[in-house]
Amino acid sequence: MMNDLVNHTAHQTRLDLGHRDCQILIASRSTSAVDSLQQVLAPLPKTKIKSQVMVNGHTDPLDGLERMPDLLVVRLDTNWEVELEALNARPATQRPPMIIVSAESDPQVMRHSMQAGARDFFVEPFDPEEVLRSVEHLSREVQDNPANQDARITVVMNAKGGSGASLIASNVAHALVQECDESVALVDLDLQFGSLSYYLDLNLKHGIKEALDNVDDLDAIALDGYLVKHDSGLRVMGVEEGRMILNDEVSSERLRHLIALMARAHHHVVIDVPRQIDLITSTVLEMADQVVIVTQQSITHLRDTARLMDVLRDDLEIPNEHLDVVVNRYQKNAMITRTEIENALKQRSLICIPNDFKNVSESLNDGIPLLDIARRAPISKAMMDLCEVVKGNKDTEENTVLGRLFAKLKGA
Ligand SMILES: Nc1ncnc2c1ncn2[C@@H]1O[C@H](COP(=O)(O)OP(=O)(O)OP(=O)(O)O)[C@@H](O)[C@H]1O
Numbered sequence: 474m475m476n477d478l479v480n481h482t483a484h485q486t487r488l489d490l491g492h493r494d495c496q497i498l499i500a501s502r503s504t505s506a507v508d509s510l511q512q513v514l515a516p517l518p519k520t521k522i523k524s525q526v527m528v529n530g531h532t533d534p535l536d537g538l539e540r541m542p543d544l545l546v547v548r549l550d551t552n553w554e555v556e557l558e559a560l561n562a563r564p565a566t567q568r569p570p571m572i573i574v575s576a577e578s579d580p581q582v583m584r585h586s587m588q589a590g591a592r593d594f595f596v597e598p599f600d601p602e603e604v605l606r607s608v609e610h611l612s613r614e615v616q617d618n619p620a621n622q623d624a625r626i627t628v629v630m631n632a633k634g635g636s637g638a639s640l641i642a643s644n645v646a647h648a649l650v651q652e653c654d655e656s657v658a659l660v661d662l663d664l665q666f667g668s669l670s671y672y673l674d675l676n677l678k679h680g681i682k683e684a685l686d687n688v689d690d691l692d693a694i695a696l697d698g699y700l701v702k703h704d705s706g707l708r709v710m711g712v713e714e715g716r717m718i719l720n721d722e723v724s725s726e727r728l729r730h731l732i733a734l735m736a737r738a739h740h741h742v743v744i745d746v747p748r749q750i751d752l753i754t755s756t757v758l759e760m761a762d763q764v765v766i767v768t769q770q771s772i773t774h775l776r777d778t779a780r781l782m783d784v785l786r787d788d789l790e791i792p793n794e795h796l797d798v799v800v801n802r803y804q805k806n807a808m809i810t811r812t813e814i815e816n817a818l819k820q821r822s823l824i825c826i827p828n829d830f831k832n833v834s835e836s837l838n839d840g841i842p843l844l845d846i847a848r849r850a851p852i853s854k855a856m857m858d859l860c861e862v863v864k865g866n867k868d869t870e871e872n873t874v875l876g877r878l879f880a881k882l883k884g885a
Pocket residue numbers: 631633634635636637638639640641663668747748801802803826827828829830833834837852
């Protein structure tokens with residue numbers, strides 16, 4: 474799956490997004506072998522090590538994984554032939570780079586391992602230093618390959634229905650393409666009443682239903698066929714025109730696979746989700762680098778926002794720093810001030826999107842993004858500020874030491 478995504482057809486060549494942790498999977502039939510390899514690899518920086526102990530009839534070291542690792546370390550023993558066969562049965566593009574450790578010294582194991590694409594081979598007893606160096610070398614290679622650096626995944630969710638999540642998801646995704654020249658996929662996961670195609674005046678001939686049905690055969694190039702292109706270069710995926718999908722028609726595993734595929738081919742994946750916690754939304758919430766919670770200035774909005782944040786933190790275990798609150802339709806002279814919202818939610822990095830009936834109505838009625846309608850309007854500027862947060866640059870004015878000081882002096 475990794476290499477076929479190198480030559481994606483996204484809006485532009487992907488830029489270096491900075492290194493993310495290299496995900497290493499250690500697979501073996503033997504728990505003690507997994508443990509000792511885990512100890513050997515423990516000193517590696519910027520890596521996340523997972524393990525898979527193959528039991529009973531399981532022979533494929535990559536079987537049942539939610540997400541393909543960046544690098545695979547397989548420890549083979551008497552069952553080596555079947556395990557290598559299982560790996561070989563996967564298309565080369567759906568196997569991560571692999572290092573083999575063998576308990577068998579039979580030269581056939583090495584020959585077959587190399588045929589299966591192993592990048593290095595060790596026989597037990599091995600020199601731990603050598604294995605460590607080899608894995609480190611390969612993980613650096615993986616991390617240095619820009620094609621292996623996944624997109625940032627941003628999920629936009631309302632704290633209360635109608636707060637503006639769809640307007641914000643579509644406009645921030647558009648602004649990322651337009652202003653930052655990034656390749657962006659926008660996904661409408663409101664499978665019954667999605668509105669993004671109207672907001673961007675697009676006809677979704679192909680979409681998420683077909684993409685989910687075919688996800689096992691998709692690579693980045695085929696995936697692009699299910700994304701509808703906006704004039705700006707933004708790619709959009711939603712339910713096909715005139716269709717409606719029921720939640721239980723969607724397998725979370727397929728959805729996870731589809732979003733991971735999109736993340737491999739773009740700089741950003743922005744997902745508009747309905748306001749509910751179910752299998753679909755929790756699947757993408759767990760994958761998100763960032764969750765943008767959209768609320769407004771009222772007591773009921775604030776109560777629902779606090780509740781949603783508790784659920785995301787406590788039940789879905791999303792770290793607090795992955796949560797950002799956007800106050801939409803913000804008005805300076807409203808009853809509830811920005812400071813009161815910050816204090817109530819214990820959030821210092823609120824982003825406020827002004828209320829702008831005229832430009833928003835025009836944008837939504839004509840299906841034209843705000844930046845194209847009124848690029849100098851405060852609402853468009855606020856969308857651009859939100860882009861910085863979505864990009865992971867949280868140095869908004871409110872977030873700097875000086876910004877916080879000013880906010881305090883202003884009466885926070
Ligand atoms: N900043 C704003 N200024 C003025 N009006 C706005 C603003 N944001 C949203 N609206 C109004 O709110 C309506 C709902 O917006 P949107 O479709 O983004 O909501 P939503 O939160 O996605 O709704 P749902 O919960 O149904 O998915 C829009 O039709 C628009 O009229």
